[in-house]
Amino acid sequence: MSKVLMKGNEAIGEGAIRAGCRHFFGYPITPQSELPHYLAKRMPEVGGVFLQAESETSSINMVYGAAGAGFRTMTSSSSPGVSLMQEGISYLVGAELPCVVVNVMRGGPGLGNIAPAQSDYFQSVKGGGHGDYHMVVLAPASVQEIIDMMQVAFDLADKYRGPVMVLGDGILGQMMEPVELADEVTMPEMLAKPWAASGLKGREKTNVINSLYIVPEDCEELNKKLFAKYEIIAAEETRCEEYMLDDAEIVLTGFGTAARIAKSVVDKARAEGIKAGLIRPITLWPFPSEIYARAAENADKFLCVEMSMGQMIEDVKLAVNGKKPVHFYGRSGGMVPLAKDVLVQVKKLMAGGAE
Structure with missing residues (x-):
């Protein structure tokens, strides 16, 4: 090699x-x-x-x-x-x-x-x-x-x-x-x-x-x-990555580059005492709906991070099936979410603030 x-x-x-x-x-x-x-x-x-x-x-x-x-x-x-x-x-x-x-x-x-x-x-x-x-x-x-x-x-x-x-x-x-x-x-x-x-x-x-x-x-x-x-x-053939989900109170999710950003936010949030986790779909179709449904049994809320106006969030909401709220943070048109801004959103949500 x-x-x-x-x-x-x-x-x-x-x-x-x-x-x-x-x-x-x-x-x-x-x-x-x-x-x-x-x-x-x-x-x-x-x-x-x-x-x-x-x-x-x-x-x-x-x-x-x-x-x-x-x-x-x-x-x-x-x-x-x-x-x-x-x-x-x-x-x-x-x-x-x-x-x-x-x-x-x-x-x-x-x-x-x-x-x-x-x-x-x-x-x-x-x-x-x-x-x-x-x-x-x-x-x-x-x-x-x-x-x-x-x-x-x-x-x-x-x-x-x-x-x-x-x-x-x-x-x-x-x-x-x-x-x-x-x-x-x-x-x-x-x-x-x-x-x-x-x-x-x-x-x-x-x-x-x-x-x-x-x-x-x-x-x-x-x-x-x-x-x-x-x-x-x-x-x-469904594939996904689960990261720090066991005790997660807020689950971030995204795919590709957005998932890399979200994963770094999970690490930053954990360093500040926030119990965050990540679901990263590797197959977007078939979508790993069962993983989200299982996470919704324990987590309090979800945050979908995307480089769009919100498209994957529809499948996340279907998978969670109303059990827990699903929030969104995205940038569009070629703009990329910044980890520091996503972390601010995580803190607001954990503090009970609005999106």
């Missing part, structure tokens, strides 16, 4: 390569442009394919083609670029094609700015595209976790035959941290894909990849099949 200093966007690319991805299609957009730049160099070194498409719409449809042929493939973009991909993502879900989509979020709405944000939560976990569907959504909080999570993302995509989103933000994409990497890059063992449109290969008929169901009954059966799969994913 070697320890190296890596930028988050580069770690996404290296993690994808080590997870067996050999096909990348994308389009540059700040703050994730270092990722395609990195893969433009690395993919040829490992015998892979890098192609800069003319648009995000093109890149997601190229992913559809490569995934349909049975290859591990991915794309990446930032907020408005991922909006352009939504139709293609829905097609990938409907055709049950595994792939990884990376979103390094920026300020919005509209073109917004290139500063970090988390306001694509709804877009990511509530569908985003048309139709009834879910994607597994993974939210790393460190550069090392990015490296490790890319392997998880590709494995889950193949296991459940569908797109997986890795959701970060501009801070995670741009920050540099030391990471541990195996000295050699080896192709991991991957699932066979007998469904792929990859030629006859001894079959009597070629496979056909499609998401068009003209007969309504057939389309309904697809939805039933997908939602049966989602129940299994929710039961077996």
Whole structure:
């Protein structure tokens, strides 16, 4: 093992390569442009394919083609670029094609700015595209976790035959941290894909990849099949971090960068005698609702910390189910919450003050 200093966007690319991805299609957009730049160099070194498409719409449809042929493939973009991909993502879900989509979020709405944000939560976990569907959504909080999570993302995509989103933000994409990497890059063992449109290969008929169901009954059966799969994913693949929850009177919660800030606030609050804890969802979908419900049995209140106007808080409130009050502190449009300001909010809440 070697320890190296890596930028988050580069770690996404290296993690994808080590997870067996050999096909990348994308389009540059700040703050994730270092990722395609990195893969433009690395993919040829490992015998892979890098192609800069003319648009995000093109890149997601190229992913559809490569995934349909049975290859591990991915794309990446930032907020408005991922909006352009939504139709293609829905097609990938409907055709049950595994792939990884990376979103390094920026300020919005509209073109917004290139500063970090988390306001694509709804877009990511509530569908985003048309139709009834879910994607597994993974939210790393460190550069090392990015490296490790890319392997998880590709494995889950193949296991459940569908797109997986890795959701970060501009801070995670741009920050540099030391990471541990195996000295050699080896192709991991991957699932066979007998469904792929990859030629006859001894079959009597070629496979056909499609998401068009003209007969309504057939389309309904697809939805039933997908939602049966989602129940299994929710039961077996939910992930989160619990920090100092055992005696917590106030539970902070957030994902990605906001969770890092909230965790530092928990430490500061504990140093001042406030019993604070943290829940950090690692899978935003499936959401770790049971952890929140269990924490609500003992904690007095919750504080959701987000880099948005409040999106994840809806799922937190659903999970707590009215047992305890859920408060909010957030900054939006590319502004980042400061630990000192969140700590002030914690003190107000513990003193019985208003939000």
